Amino acid sequence: MRKKHQGTGLGLTISKEFVEMMGGTIHVESEYGSGSTFSFTVCLGVSQNKATPHVTSTSSIPTGMHLNILLAEDNLLNQKFLVHFLTMFGHNVIVAENGVAVLETLKRQGHDIDLILMDIQMPEMGGIEATGIIRKHTGKEFKSDIPIIALTAYAMKGDKDRMFAAGMDDYVSKPVDMKELSAAIARAVAGKTTKQGSGPAMPSGATPKRDAAPVVTLDLESLTNRFDGNQSLLKEILTLFLVEADNHMENLDASLESANLEDLGAVLHSITNIASHVLAMDIVETSRQLEKRCYHETFEQVEPEIRKLRPRIQALAKVVGETLDTL
Known part of the structure; x- marks a missing residue:
């Protein structure tokens, strides 16, 4: 008898996340025709004071929170990636x-939203403008002090100043690292934003590397991990990349x-x-x-x-296509 519905296949993924968050490792022993046995090892200390309250570290992924998160993001690849992991960590995501x-979403269901993840550069209205409007809001549809975390490819000091001046609570640099994002979420909902953000700042005088030939490789092992x-x-991600x-x-x-x-700056951002x-x-x-230079040079x-x-982009697309053929 066949199942009408299959699982999402995320059980092992979630278990792996939990174990690694505790500093442990997960193992598998499998024998064809007999089944598989999964086990894990973690090192846990013994509490000397039972009255001492447990303090959750914001440097690891907070698994105890189940938030309604409004994700403001126009890029389909970014949406797919973030929704997948945020949902896996127990959050409900509205895009x-x-x-x-x-x-518009805040006016309809603003009181149900716990936090906003706000991309900076979006069509029609960007993240900084939207944040400014939210912070000045005086109506009853939603609270003007809702936590807002910027998701940005910008990392220079002037850009960070603009985000915080608009009223954003924190920022995470793209490409998004989920542990950094989860730490920022934990800080935001706890009201402990540092106005520093996650991710390195870009050197202001940096110039692009010059490649003699478009030699591009794809790290399939890292992508799989x-x-x-x-x-x-x-x-799905590789297919969307090609499109x-x-x-x-x-x-x-x-x-x-x-x-x-x-227009060149916008395309380079994408x-x-x-x-x-x-x-x-x-x-x-x-x-x-190069995107930065588009706004400051001729x-x-x-x-x-x-x-x-x-x-180089063409070469990357070719490698991605060849990789897809092998999966």
């Missing part, structure tokens, strides 16, 4: 594709043709996003820095470096 949708061995999710890479290449060509620096999901960190670094200064980036 809004831009700042306008965030405000990133998604805890979930092959189905990995395939979005094709769209962004067309937009990049159009922006180069029109010499529009603002390229940074999709490259981060396949751990192509050299392309992430280059596109992120088209003639940045065009040659952007054109050098194009074949």
